[in-house]
Amino acid sequence: MSEENPPEAPSEETAAAPERTEAAKPGPGLLEIRDLMVVFDGFTAINGVDLTVGEGELRFLIGPNGAGKTTLIDVITGLTKPTSGTVRFAGASLAGRKEHQIVRLGIGRTFQTSVVFEELSVLENIDLAASFRRPLASLLRRRKGVTDEVASALETIGLRDLADRPAGILSHGQRQWLEIGMLIAQGPKLLLLDEPVAGMSKDERERTGELLTEIARDHTVIVIEHDMEFLRRYASTVTVLHEGSVLVEGDVAAVQADPRVQEVYLGRKKEEAA
Known part of the structure; x- marks a missing residue:
């Protein structure tokens, strides 16, 4: 993915007061971030971020490269x-x-590149991920049957028919679903997904959108994403980061229509957006 060089940053007055539409107002805060700063050797990666994500939200986090999205997720985890x-x-x-x-508190995360054990079966990958909650002694005994959480995760991601196949034979999209299933089996309250549809086919993107919608019924989900078509179809609340700060927050229509987003994220100048 090519680097984007965003135009001139918005004024201090504008940057200090991110817009929020009625649709973006969160419920009870499951995740609450206040005045967050991250500085690396003099470079400010996160600059005073305030963010509240309510329980049960499917929140999309977007912004140009270098906006601070992954750094923010790194802090949370x-x-x-x-x-x-x-x-x-x-x-x-x-x-x-x-x-x-932090994982044991109920926060799970995927990365841009899926991490699965190719030699193990799909079922074994999920069972292994779920095992972190079991006593160490139980891990040394041969497993009998499939636990409810493993069976449920396998059903949710739609890979039940491939349960006994090695993970190494899965397509790119199926690997991403397996990794999501591995998270679900751990019983998290919050899932953080870093560009889950990157490199997927059209059909795989559609299935992933349906999967995220289904997962969000029982979990809170934050998705870092660059695919604007995917965003328009599946996002409800969107937070836009720019140069380490929250620029705009709201529903998809309001965020898309905001001239500042068109300028710094979509690459359009103010006069073109008017």
């Missing part, structure tokens, strides 16, 4: 330590927690 600010999940502060501790 404990991969990157913030310079200042707070991140709270289900009322608990994530400050100082290690990555595995």
Whole structure:
């Protein structure tokens, strides 16, 4: 994906007050981020981000390359330590927690490149992912049958017919679904998905959109995405990041129509957007 060089940043007054439509107002905050700053060797990657994601939301996070999207997810999952600010999940502060501790709190994440065990079957991949909640001694015993959470995850991602096939034979899209299934089997409250439809065929993108909609009935989901067609079809609430700050927040129609988004994300100048 080519790098984009966004035009001149909006004024300080504009950047300090991101727009929010009525549709974007969240419910009770499952994830609450306040005044978040991340600075790497003098470079400000995240600049005073405030973000609230309500329980049960399917939130899309967009912005040009370098906007701070992945860094924000890295902070939530404990991969990157913030310079200042707070991140709270289900009322608990994530400050100082290690990555595995954050997973146990109920936060799961996928990366742009799927990570599955190719030699293991689809079922074994999901069962292994679910095993982190089981006592160590039980992992040394031969498994008998399939647990409810594993069976449910397998059904949700639509790979039941391939349960006994090695993961290495799966298509790109199926691998992404398997990784999502591995997260679901861990029983998370919040799923963070980094560009889940990148490289997928049209049919795979449609199936992934349906899958995300289904998952969001029982989970809170944050999706980093660049595919604008996918965004228009499946997003309800969208947060736009630009140069490490929240630029605009609202429903799809309002975000698309905003001249600042057209300028910094879609690459249109103000006079063209008018």
